[in-house]
Amino acid sequence: MDKLTQATQHAEEVITKEDLQALLEKNSTLNHYIGFEISGKIHLGTGLMCMKVIKDLNAVGVKTHILLADWHTWINDKLGGDREMIKKVAGGYFKEGMIACYKAIGGDPSELHFVLGSELYESMSNDYWATVIEISKNTSLARMQRSISILGRSEQDSVDFAKLIYPAMQAADIFIQNIHIAHAGTDQRKAHVVARDVAHHLTIHPLKNDIGEIIKPVAIHHHLLLGLAKPSKSPQNVEDKRELWTELKMSKSKPNSAVFITDSADVIKEKIQKAYCPPQDVEFNPIIDWVKHLVLDTDNKQFTIIRDEKYGGTISYSSIEDLNRDYMSGALYPTDLKNALADELIEILRPVREHFADTDRHQLLSEMDQLTVTR
């Protein structure tokens, strides 16, 4: 497998592959970053989907910086907008969660370099905010409005002005850290495209390659897992499929539609069992989606489904295509698939639960649970 393929095998999109190819060939060192808001508990999207991309990049020699975005968290009113609490959770539960997840997918946590946003900005003195302004001067208001990622809530809701600064900060984060490869979920692509569009207009902290040319940062995005909850519109009479996709993905922020990295075996089973899973539909189906991206996402994987003899007996799949075919024909029944997925997830997340079994870390988790409930 060549470097480019290896580096992007778990990515949903790369902007652009050509740019990345050039960097992989020509640059001696490459910096990757992903920023996280310190919101509630970590779910599989960030914990697994995202970490897989990081692991691939590290395997080809890219250095990872994880930005614990406390300022962004404050802007988006997470954790009650309590700045001290945000910092505390960032360096505590959140960091430990990331480390645990990286271990769970077979990565070496020492490859992850954590940076607290506020500390980064302070260390850059005026340059950070100057870069935010410079990016803003090269972007329009309309562009920023479109670039705000509305997380879960209705779009017309009046937003406070701070939220309009957010995308410029995301872009500034890239340049200020000298990031060649900016990474996020596909929902963040607009901010990344802003960064690429302004890249050649920056004077304070432009991004340069080894031979001193100003370059655009590559953007790499991981897939957003579908939420387990039923969509509010029924797939049969939706004219705009894109609309439904958005709807489904957003539902992850709703309670009970996401699996968290520290969920117990029983909770995982229960959530999967309650998940929306229409028979003979592999398109708008979270269970199929999860199997595809969390289980059958590598070439040599075998996904074994244990089922009663009367339903056909145990069967094993090594590709999502085979599984989809059986599912579409009805040969593979939802319940059997669900049971197998739940078992698989419980196993995948075992290292995370073990990581948090440690007394101190368990304390962090309990505090997080408290916060989530209180909030």
Place this chain on the structure above:
RNA sequence: CCGGGGGUCGCAUAGCGGCAAUUGCAAGAGGCUGUAAACCUCUCGGGCCUCGCCCUCCGUAGGUUCGAGUCCUACCCCCCGGACCA
């Protein structure tokens, strides 16, 4: 600062002197399905020696009333618009 609109059970909505308070969504319990969804029933402020009674409620604080989300007064907060172009 001025003008207008508004703050009701998680969200969204009724209500305009008799209300524990309408409706939708969400949530929860159950029924039907070899899953979920859809569909149907019930619950959804709290408490109880249980279906009737008690407590607490409609931004906050007072007031008028036999009785107030509902009227009056003051205050707080949110939204929309205006403000300057001498």
